[in-house]
Amino acid sequence: MSYILGTYLRSVKENFVKGKGSYLYTDKGEKYLDFVQGIAVNALGHNHEHLVKTMKNQADKPWHLSNLFLIQEQEKFAKRLCEFTKFDFVGFQNSGAEATELSIKAAVKYFYSIGKPEKNRILCIDSSFHGRTIATISAGNNPKHIEGFPNLPNFDHFDFGNHDQLKERITDKTCAILIEPILGESGIKVIPDHCLKGLRELCDEKNILLICDEIQCGYYRSGKFFAYQYADIKPDIVPFAKAVAGGYPSGGCLFVKKVAAGMKIGTHGSTFAGSPMAMGLANAVLDIMLKPGFEEHILEVSKYFFDKLNEIKNKFPKAIKEIRGKGLMIGIQFFEEPSKFLKEFYNNKLITVKASDNVIRIFPPLNVSKEEIDEGTNIIIKTLQK
Numbered sequence: 001m002s003y004i005l006g007t008y009l010r011s012v013k014e015n016f017v018k019g020k021g022s023y024l025y026t027d028k029g030e031k032y033l034d035f036v037q038g039i040a041v042n043a044l045g046h047n048h049e050h051l052v053k054t055m056k057n058q059a060d061k062p063w064h065l066s067n068l069f070l071i072q073e074q075e076k077f078a079k080r081l082c083e084f085t086k087f088d089f090v091g092f093q094n095s096g097a098e099a100t101e102l103s104i105k106a107a108v109k110y111f112y113s114i115g116k117p118e119k120n121r122i123l124c125i126d127s128s129f130h131g132r133t134i135a136t137i138s139a140g141n142n143p144k145h146i147e148g149f150p151n152l153p154n155f156d157h158f159d160f161g162n163h164d165q166l167k168e169r170i171t172d173k174t175c176a177i178l179i180e181p182i183l184g185e186s187g188i189k190v191i192p193d194h195c196l197k198g199l200r201e202l203c204d205e206k207n208i209l210l211i212c213d214e215i216q217c218g219y220y221r222s223g224k225f226f227a228y229q230y231a232d233i234k235p236d237i238v239p240f241a242k243a244v245a246g247g248y249p250s251g252g253c254l255f256v257k258k259v260a261a262g263m264k265i266g267t268h269g270s271t272f273a274g275s276p277m278a279m280g281l282a283n284a285v286l287d288i289m290l291k292p293g294f295e296e297h298i299l300e301v302s303k304y305f306f307d308k309l310n311e312i313k314n315k316f317p318k319a320i321k322e323i324r325g326k327g328l329m330i331g332i333q334f335f336e337e338p339s340k341f342l343k344e345f346y347n348n349k350l351i352t353v354k355a356s357d358n359v360i361r362i363f364p365p366l367n368v369s370k371e372e373i374d375e376g377t378n379i380i381i382k383t384l385q386k
């Protein structure tokens with residue numbers, strides 16, 4: 001009997017007491033290959049040396065100051081992130097849902113502030129994922145997430161890949177289109193580069209803001225810092241979170257200047273967002289990610305991983321339908337509901353996670369080695385052979 005609110009299906013009963021890189025260890029000393037990493041959160045693996053050191057240093061400094069005060073680590077991280085991503089401003093949050101909420105608020109507020117308050121509707125992909133708050137479940141419109149909860153009126157939806165419907169659902173009231181460049185929870189669905197380009201052009205033509213939710217696919221998960229970069233476009237607002245502080249809660253939104261201008265003093269706030277600890281760790285993550293060779297490593301091991309998985313798909317054509325994704329954001333789509341495969345991978349000490357559309361997701365740490373990938377693919381082969 002647990003006193004914890006029963007909102008999670010917690011099938012894993014092991015007690016993980018130690019983590020190191022790609023591995024988790026139980027209280028009984030058993031070792032698991034963790035290719036979930038907190039669902040794309042621990043981008044540098046468990047307990048990365050530089051992050052542990054940063055956290056210990058940060059522990060001796062003030063833990064909390066409130067955003068009414070100057071937070072040195074926040075200023076430093078904001079400058080680095082904006083300069084690197086070529087955005088003008090960043091606002092901080094504690095989580096992904098909060099980050100998308102801020103992107104929605106800023107988009108609506110922008111048109112309000114330029115005298116177009118009627119432009120206040122957000123167009124999203126049906127059954128996508130942007131978080132679990134009331135606004136973000138309304139944006140995602142996944143029946144499983146929204147059933148029985150208030151559904152906010154300001155959201156319209158189109159089906160993934162349905163260009164005609166997308167154009168049809170745009171009205172004079174549409175202020176923003178909100179998409180994940182690679183849909184995560186919905187089953188690692190990649191929006192093709194030419195579609196992202198087309199979306200950007202459509203937004204420009206109709207005076208609509210483009211919001212790219214990079215919470216899961218961002219931070220090099222796709223192989224580029226942000227997944228939209230593959231299409232050579234620039235969104236107006238980019239919510240990010242998950243991997244930002246390497247496992248510590250943090251998130252935020254990047255803005256182009258004109259949108260940021262609508263968010264004046266008092267229009268938004270957060271008690272904890274951008275705390276010294278979160279920002280210290282966010283800087284530490286950038287220290288590692290911005291070193292030469294980080295991106296090259298991901299692209300190299302990604303190709304290695306995809307080649308191996310496609311070989312496995314060819315070996316088991318009755319089980320596996322498709323291998324999809326980009327970088328180290330990988331989906332294995334099965335023909336049938338894949339729970340039994342997930343369970344067997346786990347029994348063989350490989351941790352993976354499900355998504356919609358019969359997909360099992362694989363999120364190794366971004367610094368994963370080829371040997372660890374071999375270990376993972378060997379477990380997948382061993383499982384499927386049975």
Ligand SMILES: *Cc1c(COP(=O)(O)O)cnc(C)c1O
Nearest residue numbers: 095096097129130131184215216
């Ligand atoms: C995880 C996720 C969110 C929500 O993040 P939380 O930190 O759980 O609130 C939003 N959008 C996408 C694309 C995500 O993957």
